[in-house]
Amino acid sequence: MAAAEAESRGAWCVPCLVSLDTLQELCRKEKLTCKSIGITKRNLNNYEVEYLCDYKVVKDMEYYLVKWKGWPDSTNTWEPLQNLKCPLLLQQFSNDKHNFLSQVITSEEAERRGQLYDNKGITYLFDLDYESDEFTVDAARYGNISHFVNHSCNPNLQVFNVFIDNLDTRLPRIALFSTRTINAGEELTFDYQMKGSADISSDSIDHGPAKKRIRTVCKCGALTCRGYLN
Incomplete structure (x- = not known):
């Protein structure tokens, strides 16, 4: 039938x-x-481009490392900008490139790395303690141009926690906002102790006895310089 x-x-x-x-x-x-x-x-x-992994300029030509949809990472290729027809992904990559890129690690791992960084005299840890102290940002190993924003005791930027495409209060993004008019050619700086930010807890700062901490000398040159980064 x-x-x-x-x-x-x-x-x-x-x-x-x-x-x-x-x-x-x-x-x-x-x-x-x-x-x-x-x-x-x-x-x-x-x-089809799934996402863009990296960016470089070779002989004045822009190239993007492309992850192809449906293909393994081993087939990723560098493609010139003029070959790409994915404006939304290009815009997203540009936005991400200007964020403070780094690793998000647990606070336990941050304690371990913090001791190593103190011995080397470097400071790249941010506590994401908007609501809890579960995670910490480590920018020592990964970062973009914002990785090189230096400290000043009289900074022109202020740090705030913001939420972009994410409502998980444990994972805010770190945003830098100007506190005054910034002149052309002036170095961008923020206070590594982050005092004065209404959105970042004072728990982010190490208030332990000075004898128990390795203190890093500050050389920012500001008239109000505290003498130390921590």
Whole structure:
């Protein structure tokens, strides 16, 4: 009965549980054209960008390290800007590049690293204690240009916790806002002790006895210099 009914109705369409994007990826991997899902000889080699991993400039040309959708990381390639047709991903990458990129680690790991950094005289740890002290930002190993914003006892920037595309109060982003007019060519600085920020707890600052801490001499040159970073 079913066979006879099928013959009388002609071709049958069987719904596929795989998404259109997945079918297109499979066709491209197997070098197959399929007009019904929009894969033709003209666009067979057009691959979809999943996200952009890195950026560089070579001989005045901009290149992006591309993660291709449906392909492993081992197939990532550097592509010139003019070859990319993904304006939203390019904008997102640009926005992320101007954030304070770093590692988010547990406070226990921060304690361990903090002792090592103190011995080396470096300071790159931020407590994300907007609500709890569960996580800490470590910018010693990873970072972008904001990694090099230095300390001053009379800074022109103030640190605040903000939330962008995320409402988890344990994971705010660290934002730097100007506290006064900044002149062209003036170095951007903020106070590593972060006093005066209404949004960052004073628990971020090490108030332990000076004899128990390795103190880092401050050389910011400000008239109000405290003499030490910590």
